[in-house]
Amino acid sequence: MLERTGGGCLALHGEVDMATVDLLARELAAESERGEDVRLDLSHLAFIDIAGLWVFHEAAVKLGRAGCTLTLVSPPPAVPRMLALLGWTEIASLRVEQPP
Amino acid sequence: MTGGVVETVREFVHEALLYDGDDEFISATAEFIRQGVDAGEPVLVVVGAAKIARLREELNGAGDAVLFADMAELGANPARIIPAWQQFVEQHLRDDRPVRGIDEPISAERTADELVECQRHEWLLNLAFADAPAWRLLCPYDVSKLADAVIEEALRSHPIVVRSGERGASASYRGLADPARPFDLPLSAPPANAEVLEFDGSHLAGARQLVCRGAADAGLSRARANDFVLAVNEILTNSVRHGGGSGLLRIWPDDGRLVCEVEDRGRIDDPLVDRRRPHPDQISGRGLWMANQICDLVQLRSADGGGNIVRLHMSRG
Numbered sequence: 001m002l003e004r005t006g007g008g009c010l011a012l013h014g015e016v017d018m019a020t021v022d023l024l025a026r027e028l029a030a031e032s033e034r035g036e037d038v039r040l041d042l043s044h045l046a047f048i049d050i051a052g053l054w055v056f057h058e059a060a061v062k063l064g065r066a067g068c069t070l071t072l073v074s075p076p077p078a079v080p081r082m083l084a085l086l087g088w089t090e091i092a093s094l095r096v097e098q099p100p
Numbered sequence: 101m102t103g104g105v106v107e108t109v110r111e112f113v114h115e116a117l118l119y120d121g122d123d124e125f126i127s128a129t130a131e132f133i134r135q136g137v138d139a140g141e142p143v144l145v146v147v148g149a150a151k152i153a154r155l156r157e158e159l160n161g162a163g164d165a166v167l168f169a170d171m172a173e174l175g176a177n178p179a180r181i182i183p184a185w186q187q188f189v190e191q192h193l194r195d196d197r198p199v200r201g202i203d204e205p206i207s208a209e210r211t212a213d214e215l216v217e218c219q220r221h222e223w224l225l226n227l228a229f230a231d232a233p234a235w236r237l238l239c240p241y242d243v244s245k246l247a248d249a250v251i252e253e254a255l256r257s258h259p260i261v262v263r264s265g266e267r268g269a270s271a272s273y274r275g276l277a278d279p280a281r282p283f284d285l286p287l288s289a290p291p292a293n294a295e296v297l298e299f300d301g302s303h304l305a306g307a308r309q310l311v312c313r314g315a316a317d318a319g320l321s322r323a324r325a326n327d328f329v330l331a332v333n334e335i336l337t338n339s340v341r342h343g344g345g346s347g348l349l350r351i352w353p354d355d356g357r358l359v360c361e362v363e364d365r366g367r368i369d370d371p372l373v374d375r376r377r378p379h380p381d382q383i384s385g386r387g388l389w390m391a392n393q394i395c396d397l398v399q400l401r402s403a404d405g406g407g408n409i410v411r412l413h414m415s416r417g
Contacts, residue, residue, distance in 0.1 A: 018337050032323050047308065049333050050386050069138050085393050089378040 002027045002040075009073065011041040014053035025055045032059045035066055037084070041075035050086070057088045064093030071095040112229035116258035116270070117240040121125070125240055128262070129202055129311045130158045132238050136200040137162050143191035146171050146181065147204040147240070157164050166271070171204060178205050178214070178221040179348075179392040192298075193233055200236040206254075208245040213413065214397055215250070222257040226276060228372055250342065274289050287399055287411055290361060294352035301340040308333055311360060314351045318358040319416050330413040331394040332360045334387035335410045339364035343408055357396070359409040368402040393395060 001024050002010045003070050010031060016024055038059065044070075060070040070093060072079065080096045083089050117132075119125045128144070135142040144167045145155065152168045159166070167188075176179045181203060192199045203225075205218040222239060229235070241254045252272070255261055261270040295314070299307050311332050315325035332349075336408070339347040344367030350361040374388035386412070391398050397413040 015305060015308075017308075017333060018301060018340060019304065047329070047333075049337060050390060051337070055385065074232065075174075076325065076326070078330065080328065082325075082390075085390065086378075086386065091378070 002031065005034040005041060007039075009039045009041050011044060013044045013046075016045070017047065017049050018051065020033065021049070021055060023054060025058070027068075028055055028059045029062070032062050032068075032070075035068065037068045037071065038063060039071045039073055041073045042076065042079060045076060045079075045097045048076075048079065050082070051086065053064035053086065056083075057086075057091065061090050064091065069093045069095055071097050073097045074099060088098055101225070103161070103230070105150070110234050112222070112226075112232050112234065113236045113260060114225055114229075114258050114352075115238050115260040115262055116254045117238050118243050118261065118263040119240055121242070121244045122151070122154070125242065126154050126158050127277045128265075129238070129240060130155060131167055132200070132202065133159060134162060134238075139166055139197075143167065143198045143201065144169065144185075144188045144189075144199075145202045146174055148172060149204060150205065150311070151204070156180045170341050171207075175203075175205050177392055177395060178218045179375050179396055179398060181205060181221055182224060183377045184257060185225070186228070186377065189229070189232060191237055191242075193235055195233070198233075202238045202240065204239060204240045206239075206246065206250065208242070213399065217397060217399060219250075219257065222254070223274070224372060224375070226256060226257070226259070230276060235304060241276065251318075267302070269318055284401065284403070287409065290350045290359075291352050291354075297349040297351075298346070299336060299339075299349050301348040304333060304336055304340075309338055309350070310351060310356075312358075314353070314358050315414070318353045319356075320414060321417055322357060324414060324417045327394045328358065328412070331391040331412055332362070334390055335360075335362045335412065338367065338387045339408075342366050357412050357413050357415045359411060363407065363408055365407050366402075366408045367406045368408055371411070374398060 001020060002012055005011045063070050075096060117128055119128055133143055146169045147172045156163050174288030191200060191316055210218060241251055243251055255270045255272045257273045258270055259273045297307055297310055300352055307327050312325060312330045317329055339362055347362055348363030352359055374392055378386045378389055391412055395412045396415050398412040401409045
């Protein structure tokens, strides 16, 4: 599901629901094991369910333990709103970046 | 109220205040608030904005220590009110000092569906705080505007009733037994023009498209449509994972709203399932709670013989 783009960024395309969430979890877990910050471009994300947001949360917690961060770049507006409702914006290693 | 006698509460006390018009509302609730303020108790008042303004005026500075919240914001969907009380109680209640609150979810402006869910909320309060430390919650009912049947249900859902300054036990209080009744009453039948989709785990993307189209036809904004799609998707996912793997999605417009109903073969045993704030580290069990944070109204029915119905309402906003 993840595609490497320029500038050390990964892009997540399409729809994340119960049919695809396990694939996202595996791919993001693999990326999180490199001991580097992960930047995830969400500008082409069409849909993500709560289990998908949980995958972000899990990856950010794991990255945080290694002193790294997960940055969600250009997410659809619902993503930061839902993360806040779920209480997942308190994690220092999970960042949201909206380019101006 | 019992001649202004301040009693020490030893358990959760859930009282209905039957008042006749706004003037009595103000005098009775202001006295209840002053008693709390004088005793150093934290007080949260969740009522309509106009009443908040009048109460602030009436309390004349004594209200500075009181927290107010507009029912139209906090409790438009009544399933959001219990989590708010839980948060207030957790933050403020101490062994040596109770707290108190006022909660007026029921007004004549509520739709029939909202009224039923408000009544369910009132009943669930007894269950939600049955094992909680002592605190007092007063629920005002305007007898000059509400139907007799609404007042009768208030007497069944509140162990204590206050009327014309007299405070006593409610003879018709239902108690904690049989949590479902009378809320296992069936919902109104979906209209004949409802679109119906038989779904299993392979149909979620199509179901989301159907909701998206319905939302556009009903005139929902893009943001509200997207939020609604997310809420419906969570309920569908619950059905696939926990409700027998498949079910029926029905969707129809209703007077400026879009309604989606998900029916499956699951069974819900916990009456408070949709209003427990999930712990941030909890891996699942968030779908119904999130649906309540997103939607204007969520109606949950679980039949004894199995079979859940979750009906979600989203207005144009």
